[in-house]
Amino acid sequence: MxxxxxxxxxxxxxxxxxxxxxxxxxxxxxxxxxxxxxxxxxxxxxxxxxxxxxLPEVGAGPAEDLASYRGVWVYAEWREGLIHRVSFELLSEGRTLADKRGVPLCAVLLGHQLDGNLAEELISYGADVVYVVDRPELAHFSDEAYGNVLVELIRVKKPEMLLAGATSMGRSFIPRVAACLRTGLTADCTELDISEEGLLLQTRPAFGGNVMATIVCPHRRPQMATVRPRVMKPLKREGRQGNVEFPKISEECFLSRIEVLEVIPEKDQTAKLTEADVIISGGRGLQKGENFSIIEELAQMVKGAVGASRGAVDEGWIPPSHQVGQTGRTVAPNLYMAVGIAGAIQHVVGMQGSNVIVAINKDPMAPIFDIATYGVVADLFEFVPAFVRKIKQDRGEP
Ligand SMILES: Cc1cc2nc3c(=O)[nH]c(=O)nc-3n(C[C@H](O)[C@H](O)[C@H](O)COP(=O)(O)OP(=O)(O)OC[C@H]3O[C@@H](n4cnc5c(N)ncnc54)[C@H](O)[C@@H]3O)c2cc1C
Known part of the structure; x- marks a missing residue:
């Protein structure tokens, strides 16, 4: 259109x-x-x-032949040659959705000179079919080339649903795909299901996390959703059976005005917040930048990443790449420790999906305690060093 x-x-x-x-x-x-x-x-x-x-009027196009769309697709994201964990999580959820619908589950893998085992790995995590497009133009991610290829694949194969990770990559090009296909997209879903009519029920927090909204896309296909990493659990890897296909794509799809000159790996590994299993975050309660060393020591001990509130970032105590929240990263680790963070709604929307939340704050009325799994009312300068000492003692470390 x-x-x-x-x-x-x-x-x-x-x-x-x-x-x-x-x-x-x-x-x-x-x-x-x-x-x-x-x-x-x-x-x-x-x-x-x-x-x-x-602009053409919405709904004025030819009525979509909804019944001709079939199957659940997962966009299989990879980084540094390895499938991103969120893709396995989506395959697990996609497997449930596909089984409920009685349709195949397919994964789409785009890239160049990828390890031949990746497609098999996707099958072992639940995919019935893996579509692989391997071209030099896809060696590095670009919205244009990746978006064009995915749009063409969808136009030809007509899946009824497409799931992708709400990662920086998914957030970047999946909205473009949805716009090109003139279909709906629900970003940042935390729950998916199938309605009695067979529609994809896409649930996500709305109004700053105060309500959970369930969204459907009844008139367009595919129904598209991005899902936050670590919200769903991957299936156990098993010796499943599936097919790997290499669909042909039109040459013009690979045209892009973006040329990747160099890829510079992020030096600061602690900034990999969205991947981390454990995050120890510090706020303005730390009082000065040097005091982040208290947080860093604890993070190192538990192999976690260091996060921060915007309060701490605005003070210049830590770079913005560590910020969690509405204008920072959305995270959902197994364990999130909020140290000296008040719990403003803009912070909470970025971390409330964490499995276990531990809040340390000297103010018993701090709003962070409303969402914390465990709350510690204490002076962080006393509690955190004591906690570190206890871990060392339990591990028999000096
Ligand atoms: C449009 C917009 C977007 C925003 N986006 C974000 C965002 O993405 N992320 C974000 O975090 N914020 C964001 N904010 C800012 C947010 O509203 C808060 O101002 C910010 O989160 C406050 O940071 P803080 O909790 O570290 O600081 P404060 O509000 O100053 O809280 C410090 C806390 O530390 C406690 N404390 C102090 N001393 C100690 C001690 N010795 N021991 C234990 N506890 C102690 C205090 O009791 C207090 O609860 C945004 C705001 C706006 C308007």
Missing amino acids: KVNVDRQKCTVCGVCVEVCPFGAITLSETSVEISDACTLCGMCVDTCEFGAIS
């Missing part, structure tokens, strides 16, 4: 060509031509002072 052009009104001024971020507009002699690269972003509509360009 593309924007509509009223050729009576178009003056061929070319302003829309300049503003189109997708290079989807070219000038012809009498009007403009819109290519399939149009994502309906609406930039040209807002810019055209002659009112010659308009």
